[in-house]
Amino acid sequence: MAENGKNCEQRLTGMNKEQHNGNFTDPSSLNEKKRRDREERLNIVLWRQPLITLQYFFLEILINLKEWTVKLWHRRSMVVSFLLLLAVLTATYYIEGTHQQYVKFMEKKILWCAYWVGLGILSSVGLGTGLHTFLLYLGPHIASVTLAAYECNSVNFPEPPYPDQIICPDEEGIEGSISLWTIISKVRLEACMWGAGTAIGELPPYFMARAARLSGAEPDDEEYQEFEEMLEHADSAQDFATRTKLAVQKMVQKVGFFGILACASIPNPLFDLAGITCGHFLVPFWTFFGATLIGKAVVKMHIQKLFVIITFSKHIVEQMVALIGAVPSLGPSLQKPFQEYLEAQRQKLHHKTEEGIPQGENWLSWMFEKLVIIMVCYFILSIVNSMAQNYAKRIQQQMYSEEKTK
Known part of the structure; x- marks a missing residue:
């Protein structure tokens, strides 16, 4: 593996040396060389050069691990303090006692906040391309809460299973008691945590x-x-x-x-x-x-x-479904799956079993799941390509340094 990586480096360095035979000190020539080098790096992607891309990706991971190990070693006192704190928290978590109710509450809140902060960071960092976590996760979550709030006339969903699953509470809510502010308050924590994650990512x-x-x-x-x-x-x-x-x-x-x-x-x-x-x-x-x-x-x-929330409020959704039905020729056939999907969601909210749920729900759910998988796979591929290109940049920067010292 190391020998193959070295051969790849030699090939890339050889190509670069052919481009750098001109006057290295000429600013216009240097800019042109950098432009060519950048074009070469952009060609190092899995669908064009899969073997080189994977080799550079793993070599870049090894270099990053080495750099982080050195940094942690220089800050070993901080690392030891963190490990001691982690040991104390672990002991507190597993020791039985009256404090366990507070531990469980804090665990739930911390994990919930960390989940949305992490998604926010992925949305704004992404090593060159962000994972659109608002469209894939937070937006659908807010939309589900909005639809459920208008259907249940309440946001006091039983916990558990909320937030993993939304079902209406046993007591019936008062018709018309749901307002924009009620739904905003219900999803404020996860939304603000996601926003804080995007700020950290900047x-x-x-x-x-x-x-x-x-x-x-x-x-x-x-x-x-x-x-x-x-x-x-x-x-x-x-x-x-x-x-x-x-x-x-x-x-x-x-x-x-x-x-x-x-x-x-x-x-x-x-x-x-x-x-x-x-x-x-x-x-x-x-x-x-x-x-x-x-x-x-x-x-x-x-x-x-x-x-x-406004887009997925009850009357807006009904109007959108009605507008879909008004489309000439295709309208009724497109409208039916959406109507069946909404009806299936209403049944779930009222503790109905999944037996007899219309097929339309499976069709729409299947489409959304495949969209999520495609976007996550693209995100992972972009990380692999980006790290491989970073390794190629290291080789080119090393060559620049060698040329300057001559």
């Missing part, structure tokens, strides 16, 4: 740019290099995308806390640029993270919750 670009600015070293991150190039050519920028990025950068730089808050409070695919901007201009950590946390976990999260 920290790597900030720390990367800040470390590069303080050290004065040229970072390997391509997004940061593009950011610096954008600043250099700010006056001559013409295309819409570059001008939009510059507008975000100027807002964050000039307005500060409230500029970051505004960018974080709305669905904004360019927010990574805000993190790089704050790191590059040495914005204090708590100014950046505080504004990002408030914007994503409070403001933006309530906007997204309201959108999902």
